[in-house]
Amino acid sequence: MNRSKRVAALLAGILVVWVGFGPQAPRAGERQPPERSSRVLREAKARPPAGSVDLRCQAEQPTTILFVVASGESVKKGDLLVELDASPLIDRRIQQVFQTRKTETDMIVARETQHWEKQAAAGRVEIAQKALRLAQGHLKAYTEAEHPQQLALAEGTARLARERVMMAEERYVHLRAGLTNEKDQDRRVLQEAQLALEEAKLQGHAAVGTLASLKDFGHANRVAELELGVAQREFDLARAQDALAAATARGGAVLQLAEISHQMEADRVAKMDDQVAKCKVYAPQDGTVVHPSDAGEAALRPGAVVRSGQVLLRLLPVTQPG
Structure with a gap:
């Protein structure tokens, strides 16, 4: 009889320990499991959280992508996110x-x-x-x-x-x-x-x-x-x-x-310089990169052609809702 009581008490203690120290939510800074990360990205595409930024193509002509950060990557402010082919402009x-x-x-x-x-x-x-x-x-x-x-x-x-x-x-x-x-x-x-x-x-x-x-x-x-x-x-x-x-x-x-002709030509050079500069997109803030999910948009990868005004990336803020 005493032995049965001891076994029951031991099982109760194990249950208490399991409840107190069972599966925990990932801490800040730890990589989330793949299935949770995918779920967060899908939710961010469907419902952009507050503080997210859409980065659009500012090149006036259709341009080829040379480099693009992968979706889900964490970036710092000033990091290069997208580089477009500026050689025709140059x-x-x-x-x-x-x-x-x-x-x-x-x-x-x-x-x-x-x-x-x-x-x-x-x-x-x-x-x-x-x-x-x-x-x-x-x-x-x-x-x-x-x-x-x-x-x-x-x-x-x-x-x-x-x-x-x-x-x-x-x-x-x-x-x-x-x-x-x-x-x-x-x-x-x-x-x-x-x-x-x-x-x-x-x-x-x-x-x-x-x-x-x-x-x-x-x-x-x-x-x-x-x-x-x-x-x-x-x-x-x-x-x-x-x-x-x-x-x-x-x-x-x-x-x-x-003078007018020279100013017009100089303005064209300045505009081209601005367009060349816009072929590189940098992160305006820290965050996580999300690629667009519209059905009509082509996949963002090197070699793809993007048009003016097209959303290239969405940058989510560092702090995410649970």
């Missing part, structure tokens, strides 16, 4: 960089051309301005100095010529009145006086004509000639100024177009 980028360098050269040439054309046009404007000032100076010098001097000289010459005529005429009349005989010597003196009178009259007519010319037609023609020169220089200046404005506008337009 090849196109090389060509685009060459095109960008070409547009940069065109921009530099346009800037230098604008500078030299503008400088040359400005030089022609300066020359035209100097020519105009010179023509205006000639007109002013003639009307304010040269012509008055010529007029005063002509008036004085005409006055002297009239006096010479009067003196020659008086001498001739005096000699003719005093001629009493027909001596050759007296006749010769009279003839010389007559010739002097005629010469004085001719000089007087010339002086009067010069004076009249300075007062009327000659003066008007000279003024018109000088004014025409001024007008021509004004026209040359206006044309040079128009050429300068045209060169400035044309050079500015060409330079602006070259």
